[in-house]
Amino acid sequence: MPTVIEVTDLRKSYGGRAVVDGVSLAVEEGEIFGILGPNGAGKTTTVECVEGLRAPDGGRVRVTGLDPVADHEKVSRVLGAQLQQSELPPKLTVREALELYASFYPDPLDRAPLAERLGLAGKLATRFGKLSGGQRQRLFIALALIGNPRVVVLDELTTGLDPRARRDTWELIEDVRDRGVTVLLVTHFMEEAQRLCDRIAVIDKGRVAALDTPAGLIRRSAGATVISFTPSAPVADHDLTALPDLASVERKDGRITLSGTDETVNAVITLLARHRITAHQLRVVDATLDDAFLDLTKEEAA
Amino acid sequence: MNTAVLRTEFRLFCREPGAVFWVFLFPTLLLVILGSIPSFREADTSLGGLRPVDAYVPVAVLIALIMAGVQTLPQALTGHRERGVLRRMRLTPVRPSALLSAQMVVQGTVALGSALLALLVGRLAFGVPLPRQPGGYLLALLLAAAAALALGSVVSALSRTTKIAGAIGSAVFFPMMFCAGVWIPVREMPHAMARVVQSTPFGAAARALDQAAAGHWPGWEQLGVLAAWTILLTAGAARWFRWE
Structure with a gap:
């Protein structure tokens, strides 16, 4: 071209x-x-x-x-x-x-x-x-x-x-x-x-x-995939922070929102299964350009 | 000169009823109103045997030039700049100066047409003789039109918005009307005042038109004053005008 x-x-x-x-x-x-x-x-x-x-x-x-x-x-x-x-x-x-x-x-x-x-x-x-x-x-x-x-x-x-x-x-x-x-x-x-x-x-x-x-x-931005769910039983913080490729964790009104990669998604599902916790209203979405943009312009500011 | 731009600017001018009225009709209307007063049609010894209506024909001609120069031209140019029309034009193969020159031609043509209308109505309705020195009259008229348009360009160059252009235009308008002899004919002014007034563009133009109307070639002094103002104001406009 x-x-x-x-x-x-x-x-x-x-x-x-x-x-x-x-x-x-x-x-x-x-x-x-x-x-x-x-x-x-x-x-x-x-x-x-x-x-x-x-x-x-x-x-x-x-x-x-x-x-x-x-x-x-x-x-x-x-x-x-x-x-x-x-x-x-x-x-x-x-x-x-x-x-x-x-x-x-x-x-x-x-x-x-x-x-x-x-x-x-x-x-x-x-x-x-x-x-x-x-x-x-x-x-x-x-x-x-x-x-x-x-x-x-x-x-x-x-x-x-x-x-x-x-x-x-x-x-x-x-x-x-x-x-x-x-x-x-x-x-x-x-x-x-x-x-x-x-x-x-x-x-x-x-x-x-x-x-x-x-x-x-x-893909390039840190939290390319976002996972959110409401767990049926409490999930310990140290279990979450140990997840691979994790970019961020947020808890709000009993709902947990994690961002990371496909690796993180797999690990969360394994973790929940191991503790026999049900993930209600589980959502896995790709981050939008919005997230990537905020991530990119934030890095510049730092 | 781009003819498509010229045609567009002329169309836009015709769509402004205010501009058409003040530039094209008002000067003649004023002449008709004044000429309808009986005393304005009687010879006046203080005017050298002329009737006031005779003296008002050149004034009406100058009002047309002043209206076009300091009122409608700066409004149109500043409006184009304010709206980004000049800037948009810079993105085309045609230079925005084409718009500037088209405006000058449109305003100048309408003002000269208005002057012609005043001369004709003066002649037909009130028996005011046509200029006895037509060549000299035309020269003075063209120089005065050039000075008026140059003055309008300076007003537009100094005005960021159409509101400012309107304010500056009005501030310039009344002194210019005074110099053109709207209130006291220039030839009637006391000597010292006449000297000052005749060093302004429209004072000089009024005197030059008077002379040509009476059959004399306009004085070089008056023509020189007009030419000097035109050059000075054009240089100022070229120096200060901004496209955006």
């Missing part, structure tokens, strides 16, 4: 504070690449350097081999983007916005199928100011795609959307990827990253804390 976006040791400071402090990542053609991190971690600054809106203080950024600052015009033809907190003039209609942005590109997509695909076909005569949050986001996705780009950057796309609109938007993003467009997705929603991304870079305090597939990130 050829690399579409290449970021090498990117650095950017504001007022002496390093917001991006040596970020490196490579986005391959045809994947959905997620940038995940807490607020203020440097996610948006990183993608703004990719978009050419900001010039890096150090390091190198290449989009299809081009420098987004020096070759801004060329990059803008292959990279479409949706910005966090951006608006259009309230009295501009959807059709006019699509026509205007289509006119900027040498080889734009056909407006009618694009509007159809994004569920905007019935809203073409509606002014931007009258659109709902979900409709606005769909219009911004349409504007990001209208130039027929090779890569799109979507920054906090679903923030502020209701769960229904969020799920619809996810389907759209998968649809975009299925058409061969590489997607760089900035988010702070774990569920979104887990569902959509092929690979994720977790950014914390301006650095890449981890870069892996969602499953890889979860």
Whole structure:
């Protein structure tokens, strides 16, 4: 797979504070690449350097081999983007916005199928100011795609959307990827990253804390598997702490919650069987990306 | 100049009833109201034999330029910046400066159209003669429009939000109207005041338009003042304007 976006040791400071402090990542053609991190971690600054809106203080950024600052015009033809907190003039209609942005590109997509695909076909005569949050986001996705780009950057796309609109938007993003467009997705929603991304870079305090597939990130974190049950008889603390690969123990209202690995699960079941204790409401679940994320960003803080 | 951007900006202008009214209709409306007062249609010796309505045609022309320059232009530009429209445009192959120049063309064209309307209504309704030195009149008018747009760009450059742009615009608006001769025609002002007023863009423009209306080539002093202001304000706007 050829690399579409290449970021090498990117650095950017504001007022002496390093917001991006040596970020490196490579986005391959045809994947959905997620940038995940807490607020203020440097996610948006990183993608703004990719978009050419900001010039890096150090390091190198290449989009299809081009420098987004020096070759801004060329990059803008292959990279479409949706910005966090951006608006259009309230009295501009959807059709006019699509026509205007289509006119900027040498080889734009056909407006009618694009509007159809994004569920905007019935809203073409509606002014931007009258659109709902979900409709606005769909219009911004349409504007990001209208130039027929090779890569799109979507920054906090679903923030502020209701769960229904969020799920619809996810389907759209998968649809975009299925058409061969590489997607760089900035988010702070774990569920979104887990569902959509092929690979994720977790950014914390301006650095890449981890870069892996969602499953890889979860496996890597200490408590990848969570076991919870209500025992029929008391279980001694020393028995629990002796369990292999144990990451944490929690007791609450007579219920025990352990996190660890598959090894831990096997050992708990053996332990309970040996003491003839029944595990009521036994649940064994894989940790979510949420847990992995908290684990990764906590390690960074320590 | 990007024609699609220009067309869009013109459409958006037409969808603002306030902007259309104040820039395009208000100056002529004011002329009609003043011209309807009988005493405004009688020759006045203190105006060198002119009728007050004659003196108010150039004032109406300048009001159109001032409205476009310090009211509607900064609102439109600052609004685009505030909403991130300029920033979004930076992600396209078209430079956001295309939006800036489109705004200037739209505002300038509407203001000049409004000026033409005032001249025509003055001529047809009140028998105010058309400028006797049309070339000089046009030159003074274009320079005044350039100065007004440059002033508006500076207001927009200094205003972070449309609210601030509105406040600065209003603060600039009344002195500019005074200089244009809305309350006292510039030629009637006491000597010292006239000197100060004629060193401002619209004071100089008022005098230059008066001269051209009467059949003389506008004074180089007035044209020079207008040109100097335009250059100075454009440089300021270029220095201070921010895209986001």
